[in-house]
Amino acid sequence: xxxxxxxxxxxxxxxxxxxxxxxxxxxxxxxxxxxxxxxxxxxxxxxxxxxxxxxxxxxxxxxxxxxxxxxxxxxxxxxxxxxxxxxxxxxxxxxxxxxxxxxxxxxxxxxxxxxxxxxxxxxxxxxxxxxxxxxxxxxxxxxxxxxxxxxxxxxxxxxxxxxxxxxxxxxxxxxxxxxxxxxxxxxxxxxxxxxxxxxxxxxxxxxxxxxxxxxxxxxxxxxxxxxxxxxxxxxxxxxxxxxxxxxxxxxxxxxxxxxxxxxxxxxxxxxxxxx
Amino acid sequence: xxxxxxxxxxxxxxxxxxxxxxxxxxxxxxxxxxxxxxxxxxxxxxxxxxxxxxxxxxxxxxxxxxxxxxxxxxxxxxxxxxxxxxxxxxxxxxxxxxxxxxxxxxxxxxxxxxxxxxxxxxxxxxxxxxxxxxxxxxxxxxxxxxxxxxxxxxxxxxxxxxxxxxxxxxxxxxxxxxxxxxxxxxxxxxxxxxxxxxxxxxxxxxxxxxxxxxxxxxxxxxxxxxxxxxxxxxxxxxxxxxxxxxxxxxxxxxxxxxxxxxxxxxx
Numbered sequence: 398x399x400x401x402x403x404x405x406x407x408x409x410x411x412x413x414x415x416x417x418x419x420x421x422x423x424x425x426x427x428x429x430x431x432x433x434x435x436x437x438x439x440x441x442x443x444x445x446x447x448x449x450x451x452x453x454x455x456x457x458x459x460x461x462x463x464x465x466x467x468x469x470x471x472x473x474x475x476x477x478x479x480x481x482x483x484x485x486x487x488x489x490x491x492x493x494x495x496x497x498x499x500x501x502x503x504x505x506x507x508x509x510x511x512x513x514x515x516x517x518x519x520x521x522x523x524x525x526x527x528x529x530x531x532x533x534x535x536x537x538x539x540x541x542x543x544x545x546x547x548x549x550x551x552x553x554x555x556x557x558x559x560x561x562x563x564x565x566x567x568x569x570x571x572x573x574x575x576x577x578x579x580x581x582x583x584x585x586x587x588x589x590x591x592x593x594x595x596x597x598x599x600x601x602x603x604x605x606x607x608x609x610x611x612x613x614x615x616x617x618x619x620x621x622x623x624x625x626x627x628x629x630x631x632x633x634x635x636x637x638x639x640x641x642x643x644x645x646x647x648x649x650x651x652x653x654x655x656x657x658x659x660x661x662x663x664x665x666x667x668x669x670x671x672x
Numbered sequence: 673x674x675x676x677x678x679x680x681x682x683x684x685x686x687x688x689x690x691x692x693x694x695x696x697x698x699x700x701x702x703x704x705x706x707x708x709x710x711x712x713x714x715x716x717x718x719x720x721x722x723x724x725x726x727x728x729x730x731x732x733x734x735x736x737x738x739x740x741x742x743x744x745x746x747x748x749x750x751x752x753x754x755x756x757x758x759x760x761x762x763x764x765x766x767x768x769x770x771x772x773x774x775x776x777x778x779x780x781x782x783x784x785x786x787x788x789x790x791x792x793x794x795x796x797x798x799x800x801x802x803x804x805x806x807x808x809x810x811x812x813x814x815x816x817x818x819x820x821x822x823x824x825x826x827x828x829x830x831x832x833x834x835x836x837x838x839x840x841x842x843x844x845x846x847x848x849x850x851x852x853x854x855x856x857x858x859x860x861x862x863x864x865x866x867x868x869x870x871x872x873x874x875x876x877x878x879x880x881x882x883x884x885x886x887x888x889x890x891x892x893x894x895x896x897x898x899x900x901x902x903x904x905x906x907x908x909x910x911x912x913x914x915x916x917x918x919x920x921x922x923x924x925x926x927x928x929x930x931x932x933x934x935x936x937x938x939x
Contacts, residue, residue, distance in 0.1 A: 426851055433854045436874070437862050444869040445722045452722070582696075586703040590710045599714045606720050 413510030474567035482581035545631025597623035620645035682783025704792030731807025741797030743827025753784030758842030826913025827887035833923035
């Protein structure tokens with residue numbers, strides 16, 4: 398594809414990105430909430446890890462996991478794009494069919510903006526507070542520690558890039574399902590609990606029971622949060638880290654293919670709501 | 673018509689209107705049941721690995737969880753009018769209409785909606801409660817049950833008080849602020865574990881500022897026979913849920929101050 402062919406997707410990404418950066422009040426409120434939750438979680442998990450049973454993660458690794466998990470919370474595909482859902486209800490979705498662009502790529506670009514703008518606003522202050530302010534006040538033990546090393550940083554950055562790709566593929570799939578089912582309610586009710594449990598946002602995945610681990614490693618939600626977080630703290634290093642990157646990439650490709658296939662069918666049978 | 677009968681009418685109207693969409697009601701309730709259920713499964717998974725936390729076992733923590741969960745589900749169902757007060761009444765100016773009616777604003781807002789879908793969350797917390805009682809072997813004596821009921825009543829009052837405070841804030845901010853979520857949902861998260869897990873400042877906050885510990889940790893510890901872990905005399909523990917009512921009283925007093933301060937947006 399040439400540069401000019403990519404222009405519409407770049408344009409929609411930029412427009413959405415700038416729009417989403419406007420919600421500052423929501424970001425401040427959200428930041429406060431996440432600090433509060435992170436604090437509670439750090440205290441609860443340190444109490445669990447202080448017990449006599451050996452833990453598969455050290456306290457350091459667990460605390461890093463909790464703070465980064467709070468920082469990147471908005472990267473999770475919590476819900477379908479509310480604006481697209483409104484279009485489905487009002488019938489404006491028909492205009493989306495008229496655009497002389499690849500429909501899936503266009504929506505995917507929207508999703509990428511949604512999964513980068515808001516998370517950036519939330520992640521930066523959280524990393525600053527827990528990684529810089531807390532340690533300088535002498536509470537480094539309860540804050541975000543430095544990454545495990547140069548290799549961990551590079552792998553972490555690669556993994557985060559794949560998180561954006563994967564989360565956007567998830568988001569777009571949700572959008573397509575909304576078109577198919579004509580309502581965002583059912584989709585959203587289902588996906589939020591799945592995302593929060595299987596990504597490791599609720600409990601770090603390695604702390605779940607041992608017999609669940611093989612399944613947890615290979616399911617797609619692990620690539621949304623669990624993989625980069627464990628790479629950062631060094632819990633996942635070397636070839637296991639590369640393997641995690643590979644799983645993230647494979648799931649992205651599969652979800653894009655699935656989203657495209659469903660979209661083709663849904664759009665072919667689309668009945669526009671009058672109104 | 674007296675206030676109680678009027679409230680009954682309000683509730684009847686609200687329930688009838690919600691039952692016009694039975695599928696939506698069932699789906700939302702089932703969704704809430706599943707979402708909170710998954711949340712609790714995660715707690716169970718932690719205990720499956722670590723066996724105990726600071727000496728507390730799964731059944732005991734389940735009882736903390738159940739008491740706080742039932743309280744929140746009840747309060748959240750009853751006080752919907754306060755929850756959406758900023759957006760629905762202040763910003764639109766609709767609060768003027770409430771003021772000209774010859775009834776108290778609190779009664780009218782309580783009657784605004786009884787959220788039936790909260791039954792999903794309530795049912796989940798009750799199921800956990802049944803499991804907890806089986807696991808901890810609480811007997812059918814009057815004393816523990818009276819304490820648990822009192823704790824739930826105090827907890828419902830406390831969470832209602834938080835939502836009334838959130839609404840009161842809207843007199844100044846005009847919009848509904850989600851900041852109260854840290855105390856409602858965040859409070860549920862914090863109070864489902866025994867308070868002696870937490871750092872001292874946080875424990876003090878949950879005892880003296882927003883007394884969530886007084887409606888779950890202290891009374892439940894008394895029921896479980898672990899009064900000695902709290903550092904408070906056993907007889908006193910069973911009375912602590914009263915602080916939930918005190919909190920609600922303070923919130924309602926501030927609410928009246930807010931109502932006097934109210935100026936309509938005029939829109």
